Amino acid sequence: MIELLFLVLLPLIGSVVPVLTKSWSRSYSALATAILPAAALAVVLQLAPAIFSGETLFYQMPWVEALGLSLSFRLDGLSLLFALLILCIGLLVILYARYYLAVTDSMARFYGFLMLFMTAMLGIVLSNNLLQLWLFWELTSISSFLLISFWWHRADARSGARMALTITGFGGLALLAGILLIGQVLGSFELDVLLSKADVLQQHSLYPVILILVLLGAFTKSAQFPFHFWLPNAMSAPTPVSAYLHSATMVKAGIFLLARMYPLLAGSDLWFLLVTITGMTTLLVGAYLALFQHDLKGLLAYSTISHLGLITLLLGLDTDLATVAAIFHIINHAIFKASLFMAAGIIDHESGSRDMRKLNGLWQFMPVTATLAMVASASMAGVPLLNGFLSKEMFFAETLHQDVLGALSWLIPVLATVAATLSVAYSARFIHDVFFNGQPKGLPRTPHEPPRYMRVPVEILVALCILVGLAPQYIVGDLLAVASSAALGGPLPQYSLSIWHGVNLPLLMSVMAMTLGILLYSNRKHLFRFQAELPELNPLQLFEQKIKALLNNAQRWHQRFESAELQRYLLWMFLIVVVLLIWPLQQMGQFTRHTAMLPIDALMLAAMLVAIIAAFATVLCQRQRLLALVMISIVGLVVTLIFVRFSAPDLALTQLSVEVVTIVLLMLALFFLPHKISRASNAGRLIRDGAIASVCGVVIGSLSYAMMLEPQQRISDFFLINAKTGGGGYNVVNVILVDFRGFDTLGEITVLGIAALGIFKLLTRLPLFKPSSDAEGRQWALDKHPMLLAVVSQALLPLALLVSVYIFFRGHNLPGGGFVAGLITAIAIILQYVAQGVDWVKQRLTLEYHRLVAAGVLISSLTGAASWLFERPFLTSWFDYFQLPLLGEIELASAIAFDLGVYLTVVGSTLMILANLGKMTTDHRPVHEGQN
Amino acid sequence: MLSLKNWWPTPVRSLFLFLVWLLLNNSVALIHLFFGLLLAWLIPLLIHKFRLIQPGIKKPGAAMAYGLMVMWDIVIANLQVIRLVLGPNKKLRPAFVTVPLDLTDHLAITILASTVSLTPGTVSADVLPLNAEGAEPRFLLLHVLDLADEAELIEQVKQRYEAPLKEIF
Amino acid sequence: MSMTEWLVAILAVAGSLFVLMGSVALVKLPDFYTRLHGPTKATTLGLGALVLASMAYFNFVKGELSMQQLLIALFLFITAPITAHMLIKAALHLKLASAKQTSGRENAEL
Amino acid sequence: MNHLIILPILWPLLVALLTMLPPFDQNLLLRRCLSVGGSAVLVLLSVLLVLQSSDTPAQLYQLGNWPAPFGISLLLDQVSSLMLCLTSVLALAASLYASSGEDENGPFFHALLHFQVMGINGAFLTADLFNLFVFFEVLLIASYSLLIHGGGKAKTKAAVHYVILNLVGSAMFLFALALIYGASGTLNMLDLGTKVATLSDTQLQLLQAAVALLLVVFGLKAAVMPLHFWLGNAYSSASPAVAALFAIMTKVGIYSLLRVFAMVLQDAGFVADWVFPVLWWTGLLTIVMGVLGVLASEDLRKMASYLVIVSVGSLVAILSLGTAEAIQALLYYLVHSTLATAALFLLADLIANQRGKAGDRLVNGRKMAQPVLLGTAFIVVALSVVGMPPFSGFIGKLLLLQAVPQGSTMLWYWSFLLGSSLMLLIALSRAGSILFWQVSGSDVEARLAGRRRASALLLLVIASPLLSLFAGPLTAWCQAAAAQLQQIATLSPGAF
Amino acid sequence: MELLVAIIIGVLTCSAVFLILRARTFAVMLGLTMLSYAVNLFIFASGGLKMGAGAVLKATEDYADPLPQALVLTAIVIGFAMTAFLVVLSIRARADLGNDHVDGKLPVAKNTRQGASS
Amino acid sequence: MLTLILQGCFVVVGLALLLNLYAAIRGPSVVDRLLALDTMYINSIALLLLYGIYLGTSLNFEVALLIAMLGFVSTVAVCKFLLRGDIIE
Ligand code: NA
Numbered sequence A: 001m002i003e004l005l006f007l008v009l010l011p012l013i014g015s016v017v018p019v020l021t022k023s024w025s026r027s028y029s030a031l032a033t034a035i036l037p038a039a040a041l042a043v044v045l046q047l048a049p050a051i052f053s054g055e056t057l058f059y060q061m062p063w064v065e066a067l068g069l070s071l072s073f074r075l076d077g078l079s080l081l082f083a084l085l086i087l088c089i090g091l092l093v094i095l096y097a098r099y100y101l102a103v104t105d106s107m108a109r110f111y112g113f114l115m116l117f118m119t120a121m122l123g124i125v126l127s128n129n130l131l132q133l134w135l136f137w138e139l140t141s142i143s144s145f146l147l148i149s150f151w152w153h154r155a156d157a158r159s160g161a162r163m164a165l166t167i168t169g170f171g172g173l174a175l176l177a178g179i180l181l182i183g184q185v186l187g188s189f190e191l192d193v194l195l196s197k198a199d200v201l202q203q204h205s206l207y208p209v210i211l212i213l214v215l216l217g218a219f220t221k222s223a224q225f226p227f228h229f230w231l232p233n234a235m236s237a238p239t240p241v242s243a244y245l246h247s248a249t250m251v252k253a254g255i256f257l258l259a260r261m262y263p264l265l266a267g268s269d270l271w272f273l274l275v276t277i278t279g280m281t282t283l284l285v286g287a288y289l290a291l292f293q294h295d296l297k298g299l300l301a302y303s304t305i306s307h308l309g310l311i312t313l314l315l316g317l318d319t320d321l322a323t324v325a326a327i328f329h330i331i332n333h334a335i336f337k338a339s340l341f342m343a344a345g346i347i348d349h350e351s352g353s354r355d356m357r358k359l360n361g362l363w364q365f366m367p368v369t370a371t372l373a374m375v376a377s378a379s380m381a382g383v384p385l386l387n388g389f390l391s392k393e394m395f396f397a398e399t400l401h402q403d404v405l406g407a408l409s410w411l412i413p414v415l416a417t418v419a420a421t422l423s424v425a426y427s428a429r430f431i432h433d434v435f436f437n438g439q440p441k442g443l444p445r446t447p448h449e450p451p452r453y454m455r456v457p458v459e460i461l462v463a464l465c466i467l468v469g470l471a472p473q474y475i476v477g478d479l480l481a482v483a484s485s486a487a488l489g490g491p492l493p494q495y496s497l498s499i500w501h502g503v504n505l506p507l508l509m510s511v512m513a514m515t516l517g518i519l520l521y522s523n524r525k526h527l528f529r530f531q532a533e534l535p536e537l538n539p540l541q542l543f544e545q546k547i548k549a550l551l552n553n554a555q556r557w558h559q560r561f562e563s564a565e566l567q568r569y570l571l572w573m574f575l576i577v578v579v580l581l582i583w584p585l586q587q588m589g590q591f592t593r594h595t596a597m598l599p600i601d602a603l604m605l606a607a608m609l610v611a612i613i614a615a616f617a618t619v620l621c622q623r624q625r626l627l628a629l630v631m632i633s634i635v636g637l638v639v640t641l642i643f644v645r646f647s648a649p650d651l652a653l654t655q656l657s658v659e660v661v662t663i664v665l666l667m668l669a670l671f672f673l674p675h676k677i678s679r680a681s682n683a684g685r686l687i688r689d690g691a692i693a694s695v696c697g698v699v700i701g702s703l704s705y706a707m708m709l710e711p712q713q714r715i716s717d718f719f720l721i722n723a724k725t726g727g728g729g730y731n732v733v734n735v736i737l738v739d740f741r742g743f744d745t746l747g748e749i750t751v752l753g754i755a756a757l758g759i760f761k762l763l764t765r766l767p768l769f770k771p772s773s774d775a776e777g778r779q780w781a782l783d784k785h786p787m788l789l790a791v792v793s794q795a796l797l798p799l800a801l802l803v804s805v806y807i808f809f810r811g812h813n814l815p816g817g818g819f820v821a822g823l824i825t826a827i828a829i830i831l832q833y834v835a836q837g838v839d840w841v842k843q844r845l846t847l848e849y850h851r852l853v854a855a856g857v858l859i860s861s862l863t864g865a866a867s868w869l870f871e872r873p874f875l876t877s878w879f880d881y882f883q884l885p886l887l888g889e890i891e892l893a894s895a896i897a898f899d900l901g902v903y904l905t906v907v908g909s910t911l912m913i914l915a916n917l918g919k920m921t922t923d924h925r926p927v928h929e930g931q932n
Numbered sequence B: 001m002l003s004l005k006n007w008w009p010t011p012v013r014s015l016f017l018f019l020v021w022l023l024l025n026n027s028v029a030l031i032h033l034f035f036g037l038l039l040a041w042l043i044p045l046l047i048h049k050f051r052l053i054q055p056g057i058k059k060p061g062a063a064m065a066y067g068l069m070v071m072w073d074i075v076i077a078n079l080q081v082i083r084l085v086l087g088p089n090k091k092l093r094p095a096f097v098t099v100p101l102d103l104t105d106h107l108a109i110t111i112l113a114s115t116v117s118l119t120p121g122t123v124s125a126d127v128l129p130l131n132a133e134g135a136e137p138r139f140l141l142l143h144v145l146d147l148a149d150e151a152e153l154i155e156q157v158k159q160r161y162e163a164p165l166k167e168i169f
Numbered sequence C: 001m002s003m004t005e006w007l008v009a010i011l012a013v014a015g016s017l018f019v020l021m022g023s024v025a026l027v028k029l030p031d032f033y034t035r036l037h038g039p040t041k042a043t044t045l046g047l048g049a050l051v052l053a054s055m056a057y058f059n060f061v062k063g064e065l066s067m068q069q070l071l072i073a074l075f076l077f078i079t080a081p082i083t084a085h086m087l088i089k090a091a092l093h094l095k096l097a098s099a100k101q102t103s104g105r106e107n108a109e110l
Numbered sequence D: 001m002n003h004l005i006i007l008p009i010l011w012p013l014l015v016a017l018l019t020m021l022p023p024f025d026q027n028l029l030l031r032r033c034l035s036v037g038g039s040a041v042l043v044l045l046s047v048l049l050v051l052q053s054s055d056t057p058a059q060l061y062q063l064g065n066w067p068a069p070f071g072i073s074l075l076l077d078q079v080s081s082l083m084l085c086l087t088s089v090l091a092l093a094a095s096l097y098a099s100s101g102e103d104e105n106g107p108f109f110h111a112l113l114h115f116q117v118m119g120i121n122g123a124f125l126t127a128d129l130f131n132l133f134v135f136f137e138v139l140l141i142a143s144y145s146l147l148i149h150g151g152g153k154a155k156t157k158a159a160v161h162y163v164i165l166n167l168v169g170s171a172m173f174l175f176a177l178a179l180i181y182g183a184s185g186t187l188n189m190l191d192l193g194t195k196v197a198t199l200s201d202t203q204l205q206l207l208q209a210a211v212a213l214l215l216v217v218f219g220l221k222a223a224v225m226p227l228h229f230w231l232g233n234a235y236s237s238a239s240p241a242v243a244a245l246f247a248i249m250t251k252v253g254i255y256s257l258l259r260v261f262a263m264v265l266q267d268a269g270f271v272a273d274w275v276f277p278v279l280w281w282t283g284l285l286t287i288v289m290g291v292l293g294v295l296a297s298e299d300l301r302k303m304a305s306y307l308v309i310v311s312v313g314s315l316v317a318i319l320s321l322g323t324a325e326a327i328q329a330l331l332y333y334l335v336h337s338t339l340a341t342a343a344l345f346l347l348a349d350l351i352a353n354q355r356g357k358a359g360d361r362l363v364n365g366r367k368m369a370q371p372v373l374l375g376t377a378f379i380v381v382a383l384s385v386v387g388m389p390p391f392s393g394f395i396g397k398l399l400l401l402q403a404v405p406q407g408s409t410m411l412w413y414w415s416f417l418l419g420s421s422l423m424l425l426i427a428l429s430r431a432g433s434i435l436f437w438q439v440s441g442s443d444v445e446a447r448l449a450g451r452r453r454a455s456a457l458l459l460l461v462i463a464s465p466l467l468s469l470f471a472g473p474l475t476a477w478c479q480a481a482a483a484q485l486q487q488i489a490t491l492s493p494g495a496f
Numbered sequence E: 001m002e003l004l005v006a007i008i009i010g011v012l013t014c015s016a017v018f019l020i021l022r023a024r025t026f027a028v029m030l031g032l033t034m035l036s037y038a039v040n041l042f043i044f045a046s047g048g049l050k051m052g053a054g055a056v057l058k059a060t061e062d063y064a065d066p067l068p069q070a071l072v073l074t075a076i077v078i079g080f081a082m083t084a085f086l087v088v089l090s091i092r093a094r095a096d097l098g099n100d101h102v103d104g105k106l107p108v109a110k111n112t113r114q115g116a117s118s
Numbered sequence F: 001m002l003t004l005i006l007q008g009c010f011v012v013v014g015l016a017l018l019l020n021l022y023a024a025i026r027g028p029s030v031v032d033r034l035l036a037l038d039t040m041y042i043n044s045i046a047l048l049l050l051y052g053i054y055l056g057t058s059l060n061f062e063v064a065l066l067i068a069m070l071g072f073v074s075t076v077a078v079c080k081f082l083l084r085g086d087i088i089e
């Protein structure tokens, strides 16, 4: 039945209508907004006969199979009842709101959100899939958040909306957990599958958890004690919202859920206990508190809580008749409470106040409205001949048939009567205090009757109160029957919807409640005085305090962890490494020797001593920075020598040339950093750091030792075999760099190039100044460019270039290559900068270094891409030998072009880094030269 | 302008580079000769702008002789220095000495200073005056490890090294 | 051991000893200015000897033509004086004390 | 050979290089066109790769035509193609957004952006561990440079921490790689996967040591507790477009964890013994840390940063389950959370531009000039990150929740995830309510979101409803991707 | 020999970690440089140590494992790029923040004695 | 025999290296240490030459060449720093 999908889609589309008709007149806009829900109502009515004939309609469309989430709708009696409530009251609210909203209020926003809410609500009641139900469930929370805070400039509206969202959001998450558990236990989320598996679920060990989770969802949504407090604070919403969401529909979603899940979850003692006690408590608390509200809407809100408690209690009583009574009361409550809210809205709208201490004697000003409101509140009080009376009688009857509390079962009817008494009292107050009780006090304006059509919705609803009260079977009989049977998931019990059941105990209870209620109200002064002495709780303030406390706590803990101290973060990091490494290390135990070790010789011993001493010296004199630099250079030198010693000349070359550039860099850095600093760490910290550093050293050292002792079963033979034949070079390391793993090299030069760009960025608009003297206050030497240095460095330039070329070409077959060649060139040029100054070099060298970098990387990449022309993968190398006349054989290889790219990138990047850094104190500061 | 000066600015340097190229490659194979020539021509051309204005070598023969003499002096100097180093520190007579210069050319002065540094017990500390960049240098400041007679030393530097250099350039 | 090998050995030993002497000077001499003389000179001769040793070894013992070691010497001869020059310039700038017996100190104080 | 596979790396490289060369380096307009156009082409390219990978088995691309494991391999499977696609969308949004002026705040913005994308794509594609390191470095150095784009104390300060921590991380990565090579003699992921079974005890222990280090390295990238400290300041101080692009950066860490532990080493006993438990608990704690950060945040950017951490925690914990369902959920959630947080970074900037002095701080501010646009975007994004319906977040959350097996695992994960959702709900509803509704002062001239910025924002925001609407096919696709990932692990490189 | 190299690696790592844990950017730079030495040696060691055995074909009889060497080369270059960036970043930080503390602010002294010393 | 003699040379040069290290640590001035470092560079060249003879290979020639050519650049840079504070100006 695709119509079911339309039922949800129509109001969804309808939420756009008010936005589109924003420019229309208010009435037309309201009318346009009403069209689609009206169409939806027509669809429901068209489908209703099928439901009345006992059918259940389904529509299913797959959505997310992995989740078991499908678009799955069902229309049965219960859904029908709720859909009708939602659509009918919704339409009335649209009409009502047209007059209620001020000219300054955005109708588009209001109607848009309202339609969204209607969609969500219809989605809930029509869902056949629990996950889908949850989806719409959360949507009601969201749209209600937006509606409560409709007047967002008011702090209480914002706060109230957030509170409602927080509480119902919490319940929603619990519900989700419950639903997912149901899915896990029963293997489906489809209601028609689930509803028949009640016994499986209730036997399952997870049943109590599921039940509690689902109930949390239902109770929070339906404002059951102790989650009730959000509802009164949601009253800062515009009254149409209160009438619609907070009396007729949304708060009923929780009740609906209980009814929907009734066949699946109900029947156990736990259900009875939880639902009954919650319902009963809510009923009493709500009724009691309602009595003391001075705010008209506050009274109605607590009354709503109380009635929701009543319905919950009925569902908890767990007899079929109680369930019927619950469904019946859902209908009745929706009707009379919506009309009461609307009446309250009219009073507020026309008198400018909702304070019952100011509102008095309105009867004279708005007799029609007063009459309507009085009828509705009489219905709320359970006065005979009105609909409220009927369901209350059924309720009383059911409370009498309980024996679940054992010897204490008598408590239930007694408490029910007490609640009814309170309900009569607050209803009496609503009538007497507002419409009679003297003259109004200090109202902002003189009240009068509302616009004609604003009253129409109230009139319709009140008429329904009376009609249902007089002819229940005729008006709602069928609906109640199908809805109840759907909720029960089985045959209906025997019940009669007549006005008169004779003089019986429920009637006595009603009479008692009436009498006592009136008495209570007339003696309210004592009660009010007593209540005034109790400490007043402002839930909104409390909520804000709690949130504030939560945020403060979070902040405190957050700061405890995130101290913005790098040293702590690093310490964490090293600690974790050590902790994680200890596991495998400790398993390793004794080092086992698999390969013959090389014999120790004196030279290596000396090198080790030098390295160790220099390393420790670096640590010890790290505060005398220049010294530390010298020491670390020594370490670097020893590392170079170790590479030579163990047959890695390429590494030695690279390490050495990088070393030189690094030293120059660090020197430059030193210029801008403090040269000496005093001790900053205390002894404890030094010991701690020393300990962790030592452990790291031992761990890494041991690992390297174990690694070196492992037998070699490497992939390297392949490289040795193929270097010459496949890569065209004798130097296997170089062939790996430019061929076997040329892609790494491409990445590596890219890194270098990016670093150069990044450094350029760092230097852009860097606020530096050159100090006029060094750290000891000594004036700088006057000789900027020592002559001897100038002469020698320019003599070295061609030599260095020549060596670069040599190293470059030789690289493929012997140690060397583009990278080292590039560094040599760059160092030679940097030497010119040092010896002659920036201006001198700049006059002679008009290269944009970033272009050089880009060109370099581009050449390497294009060399790699050239292999596509031969339908080979990127970077497939090519080489061949050519016989040249006289000169003999020469080798040409794509690797040379690749290496040329490397060379250019290295030259460009190194110069871009060093020269720009060097330039910082000259006129040629890197500025923002159009390069972004 | 297609003059030789533009296309082959520094023949001596080119020759030098050519030799270095052969040394680097450790070979006189035809291909190395070819590339040596190519580079010896290209590189000076490429960095022509970086060259400081210098006089050419007038007497290559004298330059060779100067070089050999310096080599010899280095050997002798080192033997003397070793004796001084191993002897007691008290016997040392270190001194700062200024040598007045007749040379004006930067390259020549640099070579003189380098020579002095490479040879017996002397290190060129500075070229004076220090201030005023671009001013003509007049003195060479030396540090001497063991100074017997200041005048003799000055004379030796001027005669043995400065004089031939004046000839060469 | 052949004559050429002896030649290599002698040059190598001599070179190494010169190198050592330079380092000894570095440790032993009284002030920076005197210390500078040791390494910059002894190392040049030491390395010269070692370069010759290496050349002798490759040319005569192994019978390969090998002259490239000369370049090492060449580069050292170009750079070592500049290093010394810059170092002593820096020392003078920092006004490092010279040994008591140094004469002509006033020449350096400008 | 399918040469398309390598294009996601080379194309951004080319674009980056071109922006540095004439005429692009002299003309801002040309550069912007190149950058945005380049990103758009990349989107098309990656969509093509997604389509390709969906109906063909995983493909290896052997660079230099050398056979695996000797040459470097790129691996295109569904997972990597998905990540490529995600990156390209972010790149498009970032380049578009930055083109409205942010790129003028410092040199080389567009070049760095594309370099960054190149690094990220490389990390997603490579099947070689050392090559992964190289691409990590590419993306890191680019991110360092992008982080400081625009200048200012906050950026410098954050960058110092970020850079130093990552440099230490890189060193650890290298230690780990050496150990892996020392233990197994290979660097190819697939080869390593097949060799694990043949390793001796000592070699296995060396490998475990490497794994311990890798955990730290990837954990640092992914910002897993307690290696997450750098993220808050770094992301919140970065320029908006940069921050949006950075949303993918933590995912690189997660992706690496996924590749190495859920794919390559999935059968190694020690992974189940201690690697996954470590990830599980740290993942859960990361959620807590993220939530604390979100609650403690005083501005929207910070909040977005910590939301990244929350998502990281959720992902890492689910990753540690290692099952196909878990990976499926991870993939979907990863895409969703990346796009949502990226959108939030852009949104925070747009909001800040219109609230006068208050910026994006959670205090009274001016009324926004475009409340409908920004408000709608905020609601969509906020609902997404909290995990409330109807946008992508709830699908992702449901997938995560359902992927956890029953038992104590479920109890922990559900309570952490649902608890965090509630906290995020509180924080974001508060933030939204303050930013949009707590209005004071008069309207002043605000910097309106122009076409470029708005479309960049919408590009990211619209993803959320789309991900939700098409969740059916998408989750099915993720399921296939997860299955493929687990199946690849059993193959040796020769099997391709 | 392996033991010696292992000791060197251990000592370098130890010094590096200690330096990295210092509060000033310069010390951290030194530490990271030192750490990269350690790392390079470590990678190098993963191929096993060989003496008199290069990776140049025909130049020697025995061959060292060339792959770790190639990896170290890449690592050196990348390390260089990173160090350079960090160096300049530290300069920038000093200029922007007025000090060279890694956190961008000097710690507030807990007592006068400490205050005088830092 | 030659091997033995060369090993002796290694010991001698190794000793020189240690002496350099001592000098570098003792100082007392920065320039002293710098001098020690420079000497160390040059001694390393010596070591490389000896090692080349020892192994009979010229593979390390370039390393020695580079030390000779570049080692002085860092020394000069430090001196320039001491003199002018700024290396490139
Ligand atoms: Na009243």
Ligand code: NA
Pocket: A917, A918, A919, A920, A921, A922, F086, F087, F088, F089
């Ligand atoms: Na400068």
